[in-house]
Amino acid sequence: MKPDILLVEPLMPVIEAALDANYRLHRLYRADDAREIEAALPRIRAVVTGGGSGLSNDWISRLPALGVIAINGVGTDKVDLKFARSRNIDVTTTPGILTEDVADIGVALMLALLRRVTEGDRFVRAGRWPQTGFPLGRSPRGKRVGILGLGQIGKAFGRRAEAFGMQVGYWNRSLVPDCAWKSFGSAAALAAESDVLVACIAATAATQNIVDAEVLRALGSDGILVNISRGNVVDETALLEALNDGVIGGAGLDVFVDEPNIRPAFCNAPNTVLMPHQGSATYETRLAMGELVVANVGAYFAGSTPPTTVN
Numbered sequence: 001m002k003p004d005i006l007l008v009e010p011l012m013p014v015i016e017a018a019l020d021a022n023y024r025l026h027r028l029y030r031a032d033d034a035r036e037i038e039a040a041l042p043r044i045r046a047v048v049t050g051g052g053s054g055l056s057n058d059w060i061s062r063l064p065a066l067g068v069i070a071i072n073g074v075g076t077d078k079v080d081l082k083f084a085r086s087r088n089i090d091v092t093t094t095p096g097i098l099t100e101d102v103a104d105i106g107v108a109l110m111l112a113l114l115r116r117v118t119e120g121d122r123f124v125r126a127g128r129w130p131q132t133g134f135p136l137g138r139s140p141r142g143k144r145v146g147i148l149g150l151g152q153i154g155k156a157f158g159r160r161a162e163a164f165g166m167q168v169g170y171w172n173r174s175l176v177p178d179c180a181w182k183s184f185g186s187a188a189a190l191a192a193e194s195d196v197l198v199a200c201i202a203a204t205a206a207t208q209n210i211v212d213a214e215v216l217r218a219l220g221s222d223g224i225l226v227n228i229s230r231g232n233v234v235d236e237t238a239l240l241e242a243l244n245d246g247v248i249g250g251a252g253l254d255v256f257v258d259e260p261n262i263r264p265a266f267c268n269a270p271n272t273v274l275m276p277h278q279g280s281a282t283y284e285t286r287l288a289m290g291e292l293v294v295a296n297v298g299a300y301f302a303g304s305t306p307p308t309t310v311n
């Protein structure tokens, strides 16, 4: 009999087919599978989930046979790694693969705001072009970009920013060796010297709400915030206030605290570009991520340590 796997989020059909070939898949996102899943809980040995969904300790506790949680992503903030280890559960991620695509979405959000791309789209569609002029945008050239969290994604964003003629600065938990970009002592100090502040930082207890009212004030009324990490690194209440009161100039957000049920106020906030968490969502990257998920799960069932175990 095929081993049982719980799938928390849908994957690309070709990846689900690869899993289907070797395992009995139980799809948590399909309401009509709920009763069948309940009956299968004691047999489930692997969970495949997304970085944004993770797996709660309550769920882990309901799965006595669980041996591996394969995350289709790099964020481990939604899985308690220590708790998983204490139950001898491997947790795996898909490192390296999505770096460039996530940085690209950050650039897309930045340019959309500086060059008023989504605003222009709405303007043309509304038939306003023949009637009135469209406001000038702003050039990225010569502007200062501040990267909050200089890991792989932060560095990839910095390389892109340099190609646009921007000056790059960063704040990171620790000094980054062999990095020519200017390091700042705090998020607020970085924001004060940035025209565009880009959150690329991993979500941990220490980074929750790191972009708070003080950081937003330091960014200033022409400043733009881009968030491509996790919603909870930004204090969303402070951000909505800052947008509505003109404390900052705009925000490009790919991630939110309560995805996919974002605060409705974001839809009416001025100068905002919103994306439904699409950083890694390209055909090429999701395929490569899915293949690594399949390899990790396969290694676990073959009795070896999955290649990209993080705990």
Ligand code: 8YV
Residues within 6 Å of the ligand: 009, 049, 050, 051, 052, 053, 072, 073, 074, 075, 076, 098, 277, 278, 279, 280, 281
């Ligand atoms: C994915 C992510 O959107 O890597 C992560 O942590 O959040 C994203 O790459 C997600 O994992 C797919 O649900």
